[in-house]
Amino acid sequence: VSKTFPAAEELLPPAGALEEALGGDLSVLRLMPEGEIKSEVPHMTITFSRPMIALGSVEDVADQGSAGVTIVPQPEGRFRWLGAKTLIFEPEYRFPMSTDFVVTVPKGTKSILGQELQEEYCFTFSSPTLSIVRKIVTEGPTAKLVFVQFDQR
Numbered sequence: 001v002s003k004t005f006p007a008a009e010e011l012l013p014p015a016g017a018l019e020e021a022l023g024g025d026l027s028v029l030r031l032m033p034e035g036e037i038k039s040e041v042p043h044m045t046i047t048f049s050r051p052m053i054a055l056g057s058v059e060d061v062a063d064q065g066s067a068g069v070t071i072v073p074q075p076e077g078r079f080r081w082l083g084a085k086t087l088i089f090e091p092e093y094r095f096p097m098s099t100d101f102v103v104t105v106p107k108g109t110k111s112i113l114g115q116e117l118q119e120e121y122c123f124t125f126s127s128p129t130l131s132i133v134r135k136i137v138t139e140g141p142t143a144k145l146v147f148v149q150f151d152q153r
Helices: 016-024 057-060
Strands: 028-032 043-050 070-072 076-082 086-091 102-106 121-126 132-139 142-149
Touching: 043 102
Parallel strands: none
Antiparallel strands: 028 043, 043 086, 070 102, 076 086, 102 121, 132 142
């Protein structure tokens, strides 16, 4: 056998692969939730097109900040990273019900490789609205009694 294994040319990425991987602007690929939600919202996630943080142990990666992402109104809770590209916000209890949220990723947000988000990225979601589960109206000799049960506290 006159060749080493594996051949040196097989160890190198294809021509242009590195430039393609590093090129282009930062963008938001996926987000959750979005729009009107019909059930409880356990968390919010944003996935970016490029790595936002260096990979490390779970403990090292988890608390590396929010990348400037804001939620209005801001519920109690924390941001953490799932891998290098996905940011998750976990509310302390759950997202408040009957509330409209606006999530903003600011223009100029940078990936770890230096690509920037060219435009501010906003999306909205709404937690479930209050609805009546049961109502009882009874007529007494001197007054009406009305009982209404809602699906939220």
